[in-house]
Amino acid sequence: MKRGLLFVIVLLVTIALTPYGVFASVARTTYPVVFAHGMGGFDDIMGYDYWGDDYGVFVGDPCDGFLEVTCNANINSGQKSFIAQMQPFQSSEYRGTQLANQIESYMATTGTRYVNLVGHSQGGMDIRKAAKLLYQHKGYQVVKVMVSISSPHRGSPLGKFVLQIGPLGNIVEFLFNVYGNVVYKSGNDAVAALQQFVYDDYDSNDGKITGAKIFNQNYPVSSSYAARYVSLMTAQKGLDLNPLLLFVKVLYDIDGNGYCIDDGDNDGSGGCGNGIKDDLDDDGMVGINSQQMGYRLKYAEVFLGQDYCTTDTNLGYVGNINYPNAAQVTSSADLINQDHMDVIGLPPDTFDEMEFYAAIFDYIANYD
Numbered sequence: 377m378k379r380g381l382l383f384v385i386v387l388l389v390t391i392a393l394t395p396y397g398v399f400a401s402v403a404r405t406t407y408p409v410v411f412a413h414g415m416g417g418f419d420d421i422m423g424y425d426y427w428g429d430d431y432g433v434f435v436g437d438p439c440d441g442f443l444e445v446t447c448n449a450n451i452n453s454g455q456k457s458f459i460a461q462m463q464p465f466q467s468s469e470y471r472g473t474q475l476a477n478q479i480e481s482y483m484a485t486t487g488t489r490y491v492n493l494v495g496h497s498q499g500g501m502d503i504r505k506a507a508k509l510l511y512q513h514k515g516y517q518v519v520k521v522m523v524s525i526s527s528p529h530r531g532s533p534l535g536k537f538v539l540q541i542g543p544l545g546n547i548v549e550f551l552f553n554v555y556g557n558v559v560y561k562s563g564n565d566a567v568a569a570l571q572q573f574v575y576d577d578y579d580s581n582d583g584k585i586t587g588a589k590i591f592n593q594n595y596p597v598s599s600s601y602a603a604r605y606v607s608l609m610t611a612q613k614g615l616d617l618n619p620l621l622l623f624v625k626v627l628y629d630i631d632g633n634g635y636c637i638d639d640g641d642n643d644g645s646g647g648c649g650n651g652i653k654d655d656l657d658d659d660g661m662v663g664i665n666s667q668q669m670g671y672r673l674k675y676a677e678v679f680l681g682q683d684y685c686t687t688d689t690n691l692g693y694v695g696n697i698n699y700p701n702a703a704q705v706t707s708s709a710d711l712i713n714q715d716h717m718d719v720i721g722l723p724p725d726t727f728d729e730m731e732f733y734a735a736i737f738d739y740i741a742n743y744d
Contacts, residue, residue, distance in 0.1 A: 402682060402738035404452035407490040407520055409436060409740060410482070411459045412475055412506070414497025414526075414720075415569055416552070418461050418560040421722060426496075427459055427733075430723045434459070435733035450682060450734035458482050458491075464556040465564040467572045468498060468591055472505025479506060480513065492521045492740045493602070494733075496720055497662070498572065500527025500607075500669070501591065507601035508594075519602035520744035522670070523736060526610045526659055526716050528573050528645070529697050530666040531588040535573025536644025537628045575639045575646045588646065589638070592697040597670055604743050605670025606687065607694075608736075610659040611708070612715040618722065621660030621715050629653040632663015635702040646698060647705045656708055661716040665705035668694045674710040675735060683731040685739040 417426045425432040436457030439447040460478045462471040479491060493503040503522055510518040528535075538545045549566040556564030571578045571586040578586055597605050617625060631649025633656075634641075641648040647665035650657070657664055672688045688710050694700045718725040719732065 401450060401452045402734045403741035404455050405492055405737055405741045406744045407492055408456040408458055408482070408486065408488055409492045409494055409737065410475075410479055411436065411457065412493060412495040412499030412502050413460070413462065414495075414499045416464050416555070417496075417499075417720075418464055419459065421720065424722050426720055428721045429729045430721055430725070432721075433730075435721075435729055436737075448730045448734060450730050451737050455737060456486070456488075462499075462502060463563055464560050465552050465566045465569040467565070467568040467586070468501040468505055470565075470568070471498070472502045472595070473509065475502050475506040476509035476513070479510060479518075483518075490518055490520050490744070492523075492744050493519055494523045494525070494736060495527060496525045497527055497716065498569075500524025501529060501572070501588070501595075504595040504597075504601070504669075505591075508598075511601045517600060517603060521604045521606070521740045522602040523606050523608065523673075523740070524667075524669050525608045525719055526662055526667060527607070527669065528662045528666045529588065529592065529669050530646030531575035531639075531644055532573045532662045532666060533630050533632075533643040533645045534624065534628060534661060535570045536578070539567070539570050539574070539578065574644045576644075589698055597695050597697060606673050606739075607667055607669045607671070608673050608675060608685070608719075609664055609667040609711050610662075610714050610716060610719060611656045611664050611711045612659055612713055612718075613654060613656055616713075617660050617715045618717045618724070621717065625660060630658040630661075630663050632665050633657035633706045633708070634665065635705050637699070650706070656711065656713075659714070659716040664708070664711065665700075668700060668704050669697055670694060672704075672710050673739065675712050675732065677728075677731070682738070683728070683735040685735045 411427050413426045433446050437447045438453045438455045439449050440453045462474045495503040507519040552566035553564045575588045631653045634648035634650035636648035673685045674688050677683045718727045721729045
C-alpha cells in the first residue's frame with residue numbers, strides 16, 4: 377500500500393518536472409505574438425474577453441507580477457503579446473490594412489523587427505494581408521510564424537446564406553452594423569464582411585471583385601511574407617455546439633467535407649459537400665474544407681501535463697489556398713473537437729483555453 381502511494385507520488389513529481397509538466401511553463405517565443413480577432417470581435421465579443429478563458433483572463437498574460445494569479449501560468453513569464461483591434465464587421469481587405477498599421481506601431485514602440493501572428497476565424501485571413509503589407513512597407517519578411525484557427529480561408533456557406541435570405545438577412549445585416557457601431561466603433565459594413573466569406577465574387581454588377589477566392593490570389597501563402605504557415609482546425613456536431621451556433625445550424629447545416637474544384641455546389645464555400653450534413657464536417661460556422669492553410673497542426677491534450685502542438689506532414693502543405701487536394705479538404709485527422717466559439721473562451725464550454733494557447737506559444741517558439 378505504501379509502495380503504491382510512493383509510486384504515485386514519484387510519478388506525479390516526474391510528470392510535473394518534464395518539459396510539459398503541470399508546473400512547467402512553455403518556451404518563450406523569440407518575437408512577440410500578435411493576436412487578430414474574427415468577425416464581430418474587438419477586445420471582447422459579446423462581453424467576453426476575445427482572447428481569454430471563461431473568466432476573462434487573457435491567454436497571453438504572463439504571470440510576471442508578485443503573487444499574480446489572474447494570468448496564464450502555463451506560459452513563460454517573459455512572453456510578449458499584443459492584441460490587435462480591427463473593425464468588427466468589414467472585409468479582410470479593410471481589416472488587414474488596419475492590422476498591418478497596428479503591428480507597425482507596435483513594432484516601433486517595442487523595437488522588435490519581427491512578429492508572429494495568430495488569427496481566429498476572419499482574423500486568420502486578415503493576417504495574410506497584414507503580412508504582405510508589412511513585407512512591402514519594411515522590405516523584408518517581418519512575420520516568422522503565422523497560425524490560423526478555425527478560419528474560412530475558402531469561405532463559409534453562412535455568408536451567402538445570410539446575404540440571400542431576404543428580409544431576415546437584411547435584419548441580420550442591420551443588427552450587425554448596429555452592434556458594431558454602438559458597442560465598438562463606427563464604420564462597420566456587414567455586407568462587405570459577409571461577402572468576404574463568399575468564395576466567388578458575390579455581385580458582378582457592383583464594380584468590385586469580392587470574396588475569398590480573389591483575396592487568396594492577392595494575399596497568398598508565400599515565403600516572402602511569412603516563414604511558416606500553419607492551421608488549427610475545429611469541428612463539432614450535435615448538442616455539443618454553443619447554443620447560438622446550434623440555433624444557426626437549425627437554419628443552415630453546413631456540409632463541409634466534400635471535394636471539388638472551386639465552389640462546385642454553389643453554396644458559397646470552396647469545395648463541395650459529401651451529401652451528409654450532420655457529421656463532423658464543421659464547427660458551426662466554417663467547414664473543414666475551408667480551414668487548412670499551410671500545414672495542419674495536431675493539438676494534443678496531456679492529462680496532468682502541458683498540452684502541445686505538432687505538425688502533421690502526412691496531409692501535406694496547402695500552398696495554393698484555392699486548390700487544396702481531396703485529402704486536405706475531407707480528412708478529419710487532427711480536428712479539435714470544439715465549436716467555433718469554444719476556442720476563444722465564449723462559454724458554455726469545457727475547453728482549457730490557457731493550455732491551448734500555451735501550446736501555440738510553445739509551437740511558435742520552436743520556429744521563430
